[in-house]
Amino acid sequence: MIPIHKKGKDKKKPASYRPISLTSCTVKTLERMVNQRLLWYLETENILAPEQAGFRQFHSTEDQATYLSQEIEDAFQEQKVLFATWIDLQKAFDKVWTDGLLVKLQRCGIASNMLRWIRSYLHNRRARISVNGRVGKKILL
Template sequence: MPEDWKKAIVIPFLKPGKPPTTPSSYRPIALTSCLAKAYESIINIRLTFTLESEHLIDAHQCGYKKGCSTTDHIVRLEQEIRQAFLHKQFCLSVFFDLEKAYDTTWRYGILRDLANLGIRGRMLNCLHDFLSNRTFQVRLGTVLSRIFVQENGVPQGCVLSTTLFIVKMNSINRAIPRTVMHSIYVDDLQIACRASSLSSCERQLQITINRLTKWADQNGFRFSAQKTTAVLFTLRGLFPEPALKLYNINMPVKQEHKFLGITFDRKLNFLAHINALKAKANRALDVLKVLSHKHWG
């Protein structure tokens, strides 16, 4: 693979509502060669065909998989909560957030996992070459920084990166017991447990959380203790707040959480999601009213 195809131009974009003086407030957008993207697309088609035809990817992973979408996981989670309500149970769910997931992905681990899945020979050599000697420059306006070497992680803005990241996430299902329901969409991980007693839910999920943190340590990942949250779904009026820990830090418990574009609230009436859609529609209508003014529209 030519060296120019391995080079990226990174342009930082300020996130909405974030202070411009903080580096973490910017989202890096990586621009790569168009020829490189075409080449990667060919390799990606062949790789995903093998992974899907041989059923090598976890069935609970719906990210960029043919015939699957975010709707699959949204419906599965809703059904799990509805079943808990039907049997007068608690349903405790944890929504994980991986810190800088793409940037911290262990490259050797990707190649090792590919080999364990049976991807070897020319394909494995091609992917090793793709991940090696990656460089990037940061551009601000017309000014370019010096060239940096990306020593770890999957390259941002590349067609193959998401597939390789999914391969690295594939072994996470071994850390989750069968008694715990889970959903994965690329790097969005959710686990849930329902039971008649809240303590039973807490016990099963805490065991799973401990196993997941161990898996993350072994694979070069780390969960965000601040952004990982829990939601207790129940129709009961009075109940104690669940107590879960991540890295020995008390996990925040919220009344609602946005998962794959849908806001799940504690009683599953979707009022928070409906209100958000209503506000968004009203803003769009306000813009249309201005554009369709009688003097110019």
Template sequence: SYRPISLLSAPGKLFERLVYWRLRDAVDERQLIPAEQFGFRSGHSSTLQLLRLKNTIHRNKRVSKSTAVVLLDIEKAFDNVWHNGLIHKLCRFGVPVHLVKRVSKSTAVVLLDIEKAFDNSGAATVPAGVPQGC
């Protein structure tokens, strides 16, 4: 699987950061991410999540309750983001159209030229995955 690496100019990085802030605000306003999810969220460090877990365990122990923990880490999650599904979900959750269009453009079908030592293997369509870097 090939996931594109995004190399942007300084103005491009600034623009992407502005889009990110607006998209983050839209997602936060609609409470699309559960409060229990701490990954990739500002102000939600793993240290705070561990403290939250510790407090829950202690609180439950005081009242003789058991505590079960389920930790989920999806391997290569960003490599497997289905573009059409992402756009559909953003629309369904009411994210502003101008932001959905911007996300759509940044995840549009990417054609990669894959070159081997002396062999040009041509272009490949990448229907899933989001660019890494910025």
């Protein structure tokens, strides 16, 4: 991994850097294959909510804005109260409960061989951090 500085952040603070993982082409290819198969399954089985746009092909923030505008208009026309919440989760990917994610994938019907691969990929991962050409010892992620 190499740390990349976030614009406008204090260079003296470790939190001001984004870790970028440098992996082999083989690993990147496997990641893409698993991701494509997983997304295909979730889409074809209609597991994802239609309102979910993040990380989905042919969905965008414009879709979300249109959906919200329509909900507001409908509530106004029907003289109903509408509540909306915006949530911005900091470091959301760092906080994913991987065991819970695996349980949810299993409940969605993801095949056991795919689950085993994802479990193996997520657990006991190690990396080395490289700063200014110096590489540190392996650390558990």
